[in-house]
Amino acid sequence: MNIVKIIFKTLLIVGALLVAAHQAPAQTPADSTRTAPATTTAPVVAASTNAAGGLPSSEFETYNVSGQGIRYTAALTGIYSTGTVERVYLTTSHTGNLAFGKHWLLPAALNFSYGxxxxxLRERELLxxxxxxYxxxxxKYYALAEGEQSNLRAIARRLVGGVGAGYQxxxxxxxxxxxxxxxxxYEHTQYLEGLLREVPRASTRLKLRLSKGPVVFTALSFYQPSLQDFTHDYRLNSTSSLSFSxxxxxxxxxxxxxxxxxxxxxxRSSLNTNLTVGFTYSTGK
Incomplete structure (x- = not known):
């Protein structure tokens, strides 16, 4: 199969998903400041682009370790500006992929942002x-465990578990x-305002890696609709990076x-975006 055609179709899919997010119909805001029982509905606010989102590094699971070994990457970026507006921002991400024998892999990722x-305080994101x-x-057959906190989205605790399968x-x-x-x-989310949501979701993930000499482009895109209300309750996440060795x-x-x-x-904003530039350190097989 021609790789150029694959790449073109892949980028079209990712672009369509992002456009769909912007064109999603708005819902009527509601009061979310009081404690609420488990529910499948929650308030919605207009999208904004003035804050950073926290996602795993796009290096996550990029490296397919052969045999037994480990691949580790780390990135650290910091910004400080003063004058009319004083801003402090720090983000760091760490990924690892540990291989046991021929078939078993243990990929892990950690991302922290503070601003x-x-x-x-605006950003304090941990994932x-x-x-x-296998x-x-x-x-590949997967199990998944995720923990998250987010000041930007008022998430006190989000715990996610699940299973899945993927194909190259x-x-x-x-x-x-x-x-x-x-x-x-299955997602369990406790918000800072006391709202509790427990939602079963599907998650479709598209992964792309392209390299030419010292330049590597990687991307991960997720579409995660609720199995109870996939039309109005969904998440779109995407992270991409361009690296020069x-x-x-x-x-x-x-x-x-x-x-x-x-x-x-x-x-709280429904939409968060972030652009960072820094150095990534990697080691292992």
Missing amino acids: KQDGA GLLTPA KRGRL LYLDTLRNEVSLSQFFL VSRHLALTAAYTYSYESIAVEN
């Missing part, structure tokens, strides 16, 4: 992700790759994250 503007996998040829649509000797996977998840272990990386939740608490 203040004029002395007021940990673990996806043990690989047989181009087919394209893979070559240069590690260029296009993969598609499908998960079934400076040495064997060090690369200059520009990363962009996009996070949209059709249901969010009042006075």
